[in-house]
Amino acid sequence: QVQLVESGGGVVQPGRSLRLSCAASGFTFSSYGMHWVRQAPGKGLEWVAVIWYDGSNKYYADSVKGRFTISRDNSKNTLYLQMNSLRAEDTAVYYCARDAGEPLGELSLYFDYWGQGTLVTVSS
């Protein structure tokens, strides 16, 4: 069965960096686009970034552009989110999610499987 397991969250000071990981199993990771979506405490969902199945294209929300970098290692079935210059407003649970598009095909830009999330708290 499809499993996505995030890790790397924690408490970090403003201006510092953190890298999140998402370990995928139960499907051919290298055939699917992947996303990061976040949710601030008590708030709604916010899409963060997407990466194509082969890493050829990446897109970001305006709120993180220039500070966050999405990447993947298909040999390790792992998705990453490098977060730099962190701000208090980046505090959230970060979910990785699989794009629901066809394997090796066009991305659907919605999400059929989600991880359990990892909490990032930006605070001094």
Added chain:
Amino acid sequence: DIQMTQSPSSLSASVGDRVTITCQASQDISNYLNWYQQKPGKAPKLLIYDASNLETGVPSRFSGSGSGTDFTFTISSLQPEDIATYYCQQYDNLPLKITFGQGTRLEIK
């Protein structure tokens, strides 16, 4: 940017009731609209994709309709396990942008 307006923000209904949530886009998004259910402390779950298609394994009491700017999500007969927050989500290719509605918190009366 396309803005999504989801309403109501909260809703209280009785078991067996028909429940309706709406999502309105600020411009035509064709059928690029999806619906998710999120239970407390859990990840969201895809229920409806492309406005009206039921995701595999989702009970048939859930349905979606609409196109263009106005969309509706319906639970035909509310069950206790449907207590959750529901989100609409739209996507746009040019430029690529994905936006969620504000969410609707559904409670049992």
